[in-house]
Amino acid sequence: MPPAAAAADHRFRSKLLKIATFNVNGISARLPRLLDWLAETSPDVVCLQEIKTVDEGFPVEAIAAAGYASLVHGQKGFNGVAILSKQPAVETARGLDGDPADDHARYLEAEVGGVRVASIYLPNGNPQPGPKFDYKLRWFDRLTARAATLLAGERVVVLAGDYNVCQQAIDTYSEVAMTADALVQPETRARFRSLLFGGWTDAIRALQPSGPAYTFWDYQAGAWPRDMGLRIDHLLLSPVAADRLTNAGIDRSVRGGERASDHVPTWVELAV
């Protein structure tokens, strides 16, 4: 099909695909909350982070009963990512190239509904400076390399996940309190900026250029009731995906639920 015909075809058939990211902080502890949220909001694709279980421990049946297939890249005790989808998904990558010794489960990528989707759990990097921060920066560079490969394909791509980056001062409840934190260091922010300058669109900021848009509130110090949050969960869109962006949002109310995660679901809708 020639490009013009393809574009016309897409306009006639246009339907919305809702893609979300949600750091659940333990799938076992969070399953009831996840199922409630799936039933309420009915996303088409969900990228999960911090499932904190091996593949065999993932509740595939309960999630299938809710109408979703699961792709799982798990790990014992911590980390672990997954992609849930109403339509069948085909796995395209598990882990990032560039460091064979890296055994953390932090990257999973799949093709679903004509969209390439990645579930990303970028290392936290604290304390900083130190080996954990060095690992964060190296991992970020490997992600950037993967992003460049995906961008060259001129496809609809959504890089969704917990980036552990507060890109601007408005993305923190207090820039002063965060001064020494790995999430706001110049080296961290420079790498995120490099992704944006490379052609990726930060979906939430594209639709809400100013003001807080927190996606995380610490369990400690009454951070949620005092609205002392951070914006660290992001959905980055390739140019073709950004052209199709119709809506984006943050499901803040999930943070107030019983036994909530410290992160809340964040999502985009694309006309596909």
Add this chain to the structure above:
DNA sequence: ATGCCTATGCGACATAGA
């Protein structure tokens, strides 16, 4: 300045998170 809280692991405190 420090810890506050939560989830997990073959648990009885330690590690990790952000």
